[in-house]
Amino acid sequence: MNRDIFCGGIPALMTPCNADRTPNTAALVKKGQELIAAGMNAVVYCGSMGDWPLLTDTQRQTGVKALVDADVPVIVGTGAVNSQTAIAHAAHAQEIGAKGLMVIPRLLSRGTSPAAQRDHFAGILGAAPDLPAVIYNSPYYALRPRRISFSICAANSRTSLASRNLAGPRRLVTPPSTLPMPIMHSCYWPAWTHRSSTVT
Amino acid sequence: MLLAGVDTQVFHGYVNCGALGAITGIGNCLPAEVLHYLKLCRQAAAGDAEARRFAKELEQALLVLSIFDEGPDLVLYYKYILVLLGDGDYELNFNEADQLSKSQRHYAETQLKLFQEWWDNWAGKP
Numbered sequence: 001m002n003r004d005i006f007c008g009g010i011p012a013l014m015t016p017c018n019a020d021r022t023p024n025t026a027a028l029v030k031k032g033q034e035l036i037a038a039g040m041n042a043v044v045y046c047g048s049m050g051d052w053p054l055l056t057d058t059q060r061q062t063g064v065k066a067l068v069d070a071d072v073p074v075i076v077g078t079g080a081v082n083s084q085t086a087i088a089h090a091a092h093a094q095e096i097g098a099k100g101l102m103v104i105p106r107l108l109s110r111g112t113s114p115a116a117q118r119d120h121f122a123g124i125l126g127a128a129p130d131l132p133a134v135i136y137n138s139p140y141y142a143l144r145p146r147r148i149s150f151s152i153c154a155a156n157s158r159t160s161l162a163s164r165n166l167a168g169p170r171r172l173v174t175p176p177s178t179l180p181m182p183i184m185h186s187c188y189w190p191a192w193t194h195r196s197s198t199v200t
Numbered sequence: 201m202l203l204a205g206v207d208t209q210v211f212h213g214y215v216n217c218g219a220l221g222a223i224t225g226i227g228n229c230l231p232a233e234v235l236h237y238l239k240l241c242r243q244a245a246a247g248d249a250e251a252r253r254f255a256k257e258l259e260q261a262l263l264v265l266s267i268f269d270e271g272p273d274l275v276l277y278y279k280y281i282l283v284l285l286g287d288g289d290y291e292l293n294f295n296e297a298d299q300l301s302k303s304q305r306h307y308a309e310t311q312l313k314l315f316q317e318w319w320d321n322w323a324g325k326p
């Protein structure tokens with residue numbers, strides 16, 4: 001599994017909007033191509049920067065496919081209210097030739113349940129077994145990884161180190177002990193820690 | 201493997217924590233400058249003293265534009281900055297009411313201009 005996709009600069013693309021408030025897919029692709037030509041290694045689509053909560057699943061997948069078809073290396077955001085939808089985005093990403101996944105926790109329902117999060121991540125990663133994944137931990141998801149012990153993203157949240165006064169990492173990575181290992185091909189902690197851990 | 205997940209933490213992530221990549225918001229708008237920043241951070245992480253100094257200078261100069269990445273209006277800010285940079289594809293948001301306030305727009309304009317002028321005068325640019 002090639003993890004080089006996660007090295008270097010990775011802009012999280014925004015979704016350009018037509019006058020009728022639908023996604024402007026041509027402009028999305030144009031921007032992706034420009035950024036790769038400028039030297040970025042890959043793009044993320046469709047994460048929070050892409051306004052995923054404001055788009056339909058079809059709109060998101062249309063954008064992802066258009067980028068892939070234009071030879072833009074895409075890391076697909078799987079954020080969704082329902083784990084089943086996230087799983088569908090992951091499967092679609094692998095099927096059409098995206099290069100990686102960006103995975104966020106389960107939101108809104110059973111979000112504080114370790115078992116629910118374990119199953120959520122396992123389901124998504126299992127739906128795209130050939131793709132490397134980055135676990136994205138954001139304070140906007142209002143989860144406390146350490147408290148709920150979903151160990152795969154137990155690194156610091158963006159919140160804890162997004163303060164202007166950075167004394168250094170405040171939490172350490174917890175060994176990934178609660179996940180079903182066979183389907184965890186790789187984890188990347190997008191926040192900050194003195195230790196990095198890789199699950200293989 | 202570790203990635204920087206927000207624009208304000210790139211230096212810290214690369215130099216202090218061993219990050220190898222950065223997911224960026226402001227990089228949509230200023231790709232050349234952000235790529236140079238990543239290069240300097242990579243060099244700083246290998247012990248290059250001059251690169252470290254330049255990386256910190258660039259981090260500081262980019263700070264306000266990077267902090268937008270931490271807030272709830274990140275998409276509004278970065279779309280607006282793209283428009284200021286001449287990219288008309290980013291004028292609209294999906295919810296019509298999702299717009300920066302007049303003072304937010306003014307702040308973005310002022311800070312972008314400040315950064316651009318600083319960059320033109322900066323000894324560390326490529």
